[in-house]
Amino acid sequence: MKVVVLLSAGRHPVSGLGALPRLEAQAIRLGAALGPMRGLHAGPDAEAVAEALGRGLSEIDHVALGAGADPVPALAAALRAAAPDVVLAGRRGQGGDETGLVPYALARALGATLIPDVIAARPGSEPGVIEVEQALPKGAARRLVVRSPVVLTVHSAAPEPRPYAFGQVRRGRIEPLAVSAPEEPAAVAIAEKPYRARPKMMRGAPAGGSAADRLKAATGGGEAVQADVMVSPEPREAARAILAYLRQVGVLPPPARAG
């Protein structure tokens, strides 16, 4: 299975010095389980991503672009030529002028499926199929089976990146890659505005009624909850209440009908 990791020229969030985004370092570790892997970077300076060589990547293709040029056409052309089964990227950029949209734009250009927030990936049971684990909010995760080609963006809950090894940077290779793609300045579709606090909408909250009613409905409070509270009940009574609750939530089957 052929794997390409997209590398970006990130910055350390505090010092502002050039650094490989942590998510991309995690992507390298994740991709190592899938098959032979190459890095791909489009930008003015290949040295910006040399750190990836110390994280377990041995080869990087570098598409030279002018500063401020849109990397998507060049990356899409390079990926069309390489035709990898899996393209890995971080779920967001780090410190550079990334939009976080590059993986989406590439997936559209390549006609590939995009699975965001991946924390693990392994080859599936048949060729051309990949099993991925996707992080969901609140620590949940789900397993998906996808058919290649696929673009995976890596979530920060993926395994820790491999420690940096200086000696491996010396042995790694960065190869210039020529692609025929129009070089055009990145479309700046982003406008900066000062932050404005907005009211937070509560999902599922009823529109009518008094404020107290809406709060009760939204927080699940109210008499219905209090009715379930039993103070020093008889053991038999308590057992009955517990059984009734367990039946209600479906842990126990409904009582068998007598006779």
Add this chain to the structure above:
Amino acid sequence: MTYALPALVFVMVALATVQTLRRAAWWRLGAAAPVAWGAGLLALPKRYLVDVHHVVARDAYASRMHAVVAGGLLAATLLAALAALPPLGGSRIYWAAVALAFGVTAAGAVLVGARRYPKRPKRLSGGGFQILPVLLLAYAFGGLAAALLLAFGVASAPALVAAVALAAGGGLGLAYEVRSGPMRHAVAGALHLIAHPRPRRFDGGAPDAALVALDLDAPRLGVETPADLAWNRLLSFDACIQCGRCESACPAFAAGQPLNPKRLIQDLVAAATADERAYAGSPYPNARDVAAPTEPLFRVIGEGARIHPDTLWSCTTCRACVEECPMMIEHVDAIVSLRRHQTLELGAVPAKAAATLDNLRAAEELGGRPLAARVDFAAGAPLPVIGEREVDVLLWLGEGAYDLRYGRTLRALVKLLNMAKVDFAVLGAEERDTGDLARRLGDEATYQTLARANVATLARHRFKRIVTSDPHALHALRNEYRAFGATYEVVHHTAFLLELVEQGRLAPGALGGASVTYHDPCYLGRYNGETEAPRKLLDRLGLDRVEMARHGRRSMCCGGGGGAPVSDIPGDARIPDLRMAQAAETGAGIVAVACPTCTAMLEGVTGRTAEVKDIAELLLASVEAGR
């Protein structure tokens, strides 16, 4: 029959020479190293009689034992060989002298035996070492009997034959043991003293403790197999007599972490030798399972190799083992060169250490915090940042400045400097980490990057000298940055404050009543030989100073050096707990410290009864009490 003993000596010397040459084949597997043979040979008597015996004498019994047995053995063997000369061989007075020398050897051999039998101390190795007194006794008593027979002119051929046979049994055994037995330490030790990789440590000045800079363009970085070590390092490991003084001094060993310096050295010997005898000393505490391959010169570190990585990462680089080693072996150099390979070539560092190294590389600070925040500890106190003007003192703040607890110490220091009207300034946001931690963790690349950046920064500013409260920074700036062509006068804050007190610029009052014990930071005491200034300063404060059993150059580490806190190898106890227990034994109410790492480690001990205070804090309290 007068030729029997000289003949035996010649055979012994020949056998020992053959055995040495066989062993030398292993030393030659090591990498080339520059050795000043002439100077080393000339310096050998002084290195042996002064430097080695200075260390040996710390164990009075061992010292007397070794002087008697080694002196007697050499004298008796030499005198017996000279009996080959006709006028001497016929002289009964001469044989009496030979008998006396063998008698001394015999007394020494008894001392050797008495130390090992019936019960040998835990730190000594058994195995082949238990045979040593037997061989010595046979050689000494055989030689004594033969020389006495000749001295008294007893012409009993069977008696003489029996005596010489006994001497031959012991003597040839000793000579045979030169290749892989206990007697290897004598030959390898002498050669090691001549070809020592750090000849400057015998010069009598400050300790020679700076690590050697690594050539980052070398084909292989660090030490993977024993053959990557310089040949005189392999030789130095053969000098080990397995006396176990290193393991008694090692803080990681005491804490039950899987490190035993003696075992480590023996593992390195065994990793370079096909038929090394089995090790018979104390093991690594809580030894991790390894699957050691049988072939020599395989990679040394790894779960599938001879030494488990946890052993390597347990070391605090405190140099206690180096300080205690009577054979002048440099354990810490070996550990750091092994770590360099793990970190630089394999990227096999403990996870928490890897995160710290990432911060050092990308943020030039080990917590990934903004460099400008380093001066936040001052909390509004006057703290001049260096500008165009030349200042007398550049105050190097170090990593401790980010620590809330250590901020108190630095505020005290800054207040004292202001009180004494010292013309000082800090680098502010231009100060980066010195790279000390990266270097001890084997990340020489990051260290060199940081060191070059710091040297360039310092070259832009004008100052007379650097004062720092961090002995790790002091060691880097003073000793290790020399490799980058930078020489600074670096003063530890305790020495600088003592100077101010002695000049009358600070007037300490008496802090009566309290008793204090001073904990020497390894990087100040053992690495830089500075143990007196802090004590003199404490004595000026009117405190009742008591010493822990381990103090000065022989102090015990707080557990905070060498990246041990970030490697975090589990053991049975924590090193700072052990050290605070030692401090509690003195009954002192205050443990005086002089290092941000020691402060953090010792103050982190739970249930401690003593207060942990930096000397700057104590001095400030005393100066304020005196007003």
